[in-house]
Amino acid sequence: MLLPNITFPLELLLNTIITQYMESAYCVTVLSDKPLSLPFTNSFIYLVPDEDNLVEQIFNVSEMGCSDYIVCMRDPQNFMTAFERVVHIGNVRRSDRKVIILPYNEEYNENSDENPPSLIFSMKGSEYLANMLMVVNHNSNNSDCKAFDLVTHQFVGPDDMSNLPIYLDRWDSCTQQFENDANLFPHDMTNLYGKTVKVACFTYKPYVLLDIDTAIEPLGRDGVEIRIVDEFCRWLNCTVELVREDVDQWGEIYKNESGGVGVIGSVVEDRAHLGITALYSWYEEYRVMDFSVAGVRTAITCIAPAPRLLSSWEMPLMPFTWYMWLAVVFTYFYASTGILTAQGCDSSSYPFLNAFGMMIGQSQYEGKPSWKIRSVTGWLLIAGLILSSAYGAGLASTFTVPRYEPSIDTVQDIVDRKMEWGATHDAWIFSLTLSSEPLVKELVKQFRIYSFDELKRKSFTRSMAYSIEKLPAGNFAIGEYVTQEAILDMMLMLEDFYFEQCVVMMRKSSPYTEKVSQLVGRLHQSGLLLAWETQVALKHLNYKVQVEVRLSRSKNDVGTTKALNLGNVMGIFIVYAIGLVVSIATFLGELYVHYHKQKKERLHVD
Template sequence: MGCSDYIVRMQEPQRFMEAFETVVHKGNVRRSDRKIIFLPYDEEYNEEYDVDLPSLVFSMKGSAYVPNILMIENNNNNVSNVSECKIFDLITHQFVGPDEESHIPKYLDRWDSCSQEFENRANLFPNDMTNLYGKTLKVSCFTYKPYVLLDVDTAIEPKGRDGVEIRIVEELCRWMNCTVEIVREDVEQWGDIYPNETGGIGVLGSVVEDRADVAITALYSWYQEWRVMDFSVPFVRTAITCIAPAPRLLSSWEMPLMPFSWYMWAAVAFTYFYASIGILTAQGFATTSYPFLKSFGMMIGQSQYQNIASNSWKIRSVTGWLLIAGLILSSAYGAGLASTFTVPKYEPSIDTVQDIVDRDMEWGATHDAWIFSLTLSTEPLIKQLVNQFRIYSFDKLKEKSFTRSMAYSIEKLPAGNFAIGEYITQEAMLDMMLMLEDFYYEQCVVMMRKSSPYTEKVSQLVGRLHQSGLLLAWETQIALKHLNYKVQVEVRLSRSKNDVGTTKPLNFNNVVGVFIVYAIGLMVSTVTFVSELYVYHRGMTKRQFEFKYD
């Protein structure tokens, strides 16, 4: 339904308004300044037609959202007028002012067909949305800092509410002379729209079902919602990311393994077995010389007895290269181990979407609105990210924030602040860190019903606020006034926190890994020694038994 204006001539104009209301919701064309003119169906006044058409049409639901409706009626005097002149009354609806009076017909002017002039020369479309005379503007929202704050102490805010979007709405009504009425959706929060697009719950559903004129509270440019609602121009560009468990110092038992990477350890193991097999081959596969033990001893710099090299050039060449390799490896390992004790080593941090997917770490919030922008993606990485999203209650999220078991979605705002759920406390942030990569970014908008008369005015106001810089100023003011400043600082500085603390001498916890290796060596050697004694004594007993009976 792409026409901007309509001229209707029907015997039952109310049928047009019913069809108009249906097509407005099903079509994709949005116009907030449509004009509808109803012409009289009969040229002669039908005195038997006693229905009050203006009251009937103006009281319909669709008329409440079209400010510019003009109905032209035959004047009653046309019946007794013997001349050819016809007089027509021009009527509109009140629209502005108290809600109970908005549907009342309002006489505007009269037009004479003979003089071709208007009697009062009045404005035929007076409802231009510049002055609503206190008309109620129903705003659907819930508390979500810093966008919307309800139940604020009246000693701080006389109206008991504040927030960036609340200030936008208040400024809109100050400009248009309307009255703000809050429609609270604290339970369902953002809510959702039913699949048949005829209703919904929460903030979104309140506009679809016309329980509210305007919906706010961090609403993004979601495609599914655009199909059934009007969007204003964006007023905030926000980036969505997560705060994830911060990397901790590696356990001390891992320190002996830290000097080399896993690939380097694999190369060392290959060198050890290759050299051992080389010595074994050079000695004619004589296992009595213990080639594996000798290779291990040379690799760790252990001195060998004089016959190790023998007179064979094969054994001397293998031994020589192995001693050189052992010297290099021992020196490199010692330097790496010293560096490990000097510079603390941390677990790998969670910085990107790939990191959070690779670790299969769940992330979540109190509502699935955080993934509305991702659900239509066909990328495997994003689809896996969506699958890892979880919805928990406020108390459950607060409890899990101390378990290092999940990440929490937050918003980066233009003025450098963060929109963080209050289930994240300062104590929990001490063990969390802001991710480097953003999941996605979105444009925050104000949502209204399709072809809402408020759309154009809201967009004009947002443009002026951008031009003046007030949106950034409001964000900063509200952050300083209402947000938890300590949590904001913890998030902002989470990547620069120093967990090393003051310099202190090594203690047992720093070298427990070395002692673990030492303890394992003692146990293995003890078991081996006892096993050798057992095998030896068993062999001696067997030989003595055989000698006795021989």
């Protein structure tokens, strides 16, 4: 179908704007209550607005990628309201969307009290849309020529001026020229002229540190992600305003996605433009927000109670495993039963005591007339010799090399021991809650949330593990509730629970997304992120805690050679004491039985 020739002045102007500024657009959506003839060379969708289904109309074309708009409606405020809703519910994200709003009537009405630019630019959606252009009728003295003023909003600069209309240029239909040849989309996000950028965060070392002495940090703040934000505003000439979320910390999004609390909630509810402080690429948050490219790759693991030296009473049992002890006990009863059977079930020769004596290396003081008894005795003496030698060697090794309790090294270990692990917020398990693996589900069940003081108290009780982060430069993000004294009795786990990418969160289709991602990419290329992490760690983190965690797995490998003391052989004496008590009790019992037996015999004789 051939397009008709463009004859209307507004269409001539629109043709010029499209040619100069929208040739590279992937797809353009035209919403108009009246027919418009436009010479598009690329994809476009033409819609007749339906006030009742306007959100659905815009949503459908936006999901197709047609996210630049030309609007010619009687009430363009309805479009802005629907557009703002689509931004939040849609999946397509763009930082540089363009919106052109045309006058519904091409005739200038000097009696109208309405100021369309002021109405449109004062709406919430305009605050987060940099590329807006309004075409406004101009009162021209020449009736043969139409003139249009081209207006945009201030957007940059002080907050109280960002929604003010600013005049850009004027176009005349007779000359088909612009008066000033101005850039109709001047806000390319290269200079924000001091515009306030609100950043939601809270103190969490080494990402964000607030309330620092100004003698140390002139701005009173520092941290890897704080430096990213400060560098961003230095680059784009903006002003950082912090939105403190010390109470709710990371926060959460309400189930109906209408808002939230904490850093995440501040971004969702537009209380802040940027959200930082170790925010990971969580799926639920991505559904309602924009993410920058990853800044810091972090691995999440735990510091768990370090294994202690085994108690001395356990040392006599350590040369053999439990299965070996079961085999020894089975051999003892089997051999005793064999001797008892060979003696014709005569218990007067104490077969069980003889078998026990042979197993601990005692020789027999008399020969046995039966070859059956001699063969059982011979094999039992050989087995006893082997067992005694093996046990002695194992016991010597136990005394020589310190033995520790089994350490907690893996996720399986922490689940098997039902060990609690936790922190002050459940953000640590956001990345795990959607997992279908039984092991991960059990790990999530064992996570606990406690207050700062309770976590600090529990750090001395060896009753739980504490989640920490391994950072790219070799440092650790550890909660302040783990003190230098408590860390001495903890050990870093070998296995990581998971790893994540730290991002900067923004509202969907935020005008800052592309620029923040560009900056983070440059910081990666230059290696500044690793350098900043090291600088912040050396300057603000507890160096002794960092070293203790880093060396926690090697500190038990270095021991001192010392002579045996009573504590080392306490277990042997415990076994000896138990034997004495049992033997004395048995001897006294035998005396008691013998005494009563003789007494009965005397009474019987009398």
